[in-house]
Amino acid sequence: MKLVVTCKQMQAELPRLKSILEDHGFEIHAPSLEGRQQFSASELIEFTSDATAIIAGDDELSDEFFRGCPDLRVLVRWGIGTDSVDFESASQHGVTVRNTPGVFNDEVADMAMSYVLALARRTIEIHQAVANGDWPKIEGATLSGATLGVVGFGGIGRAIVKRALAFGMSVKVVDPYASASDLSNFGVHSTDLETLARESRFVVLACPATEETFHLVDESFLTSMRDDAFVVNVGRGTLVDEKALILALKSSSIAGAALDVYESEPLPSKSELRALSNVIFGSHNGSNTREGVARASDKSVQVLLECLIN
Structure with a gap:
């Protein structure tokens, strides 16, 4: 049976897993991405036909x-997100x-809280100032007693909630399926989206990309937020209307x-977000720890x- 592994992180684990497979x-094939993050459909077909x-x-x-x-016969999507999969076509072709799922709950929750902490205490701004020879005394915000709104109460959302509660934060959750x-x-406490936007000092997005969650954070949501509030997105880029976010930040x-x-990844070089000083940037890397990669590869x-042998 020919197995093609196109996930870059999984390819790094193949020496450890090769004998099992x-x-x-x-018969394992691992085409090089040569600096790319992913293959297009036409490129994939060259390796997987x-x-x-x-x-x-x-x-x-x-x-x-x-x-x-x-x-x-089988497509295993390494990791959590499946928004790039045409499920209808897969079903039609018997795949x-x-x-x-569940392999990166702690990793992404750690990343979410690291963003919350960096925003609250402005650590990146202070770091840059000290590196440039300054000695700033920049006022931050205390997490204990602050309200954290979490959108999505799946495995990652629950892990975020546990961490926020440990910091003494008041937590509100929006998830119609919880x-x-x-x-x-x-x-x-469960609440509605409008209330969460209005009352949260920090809003963390940890829900999947679906038709219902597309541009969940839009102009209306952002207008409802406090002027001292922050948005943290560790879910999917399409959860946020970036044009509306840019206007709110400006x-x-x-x-x-x-x-x-982000809505388009990697973040385009001409994105207006890049010019804003009140944004912290990540690179869709919240799950990427040594332990997490090994765990997801083992699970894959x-x-x-299970699908082909057992």
């Missing part, structure tokens, strides 16, 4: 891809699609933002074997 009859399985990263897993891979008992067990109608993800192999 080969013992189960897989005769493949039985693929462990993919943020590649273009579109109808074109599935039509060009008639032998494909089982799986991902590796049960009252789950929220109660965590000691947090006008100081909100205090700042930390973005690990487990899922693959």
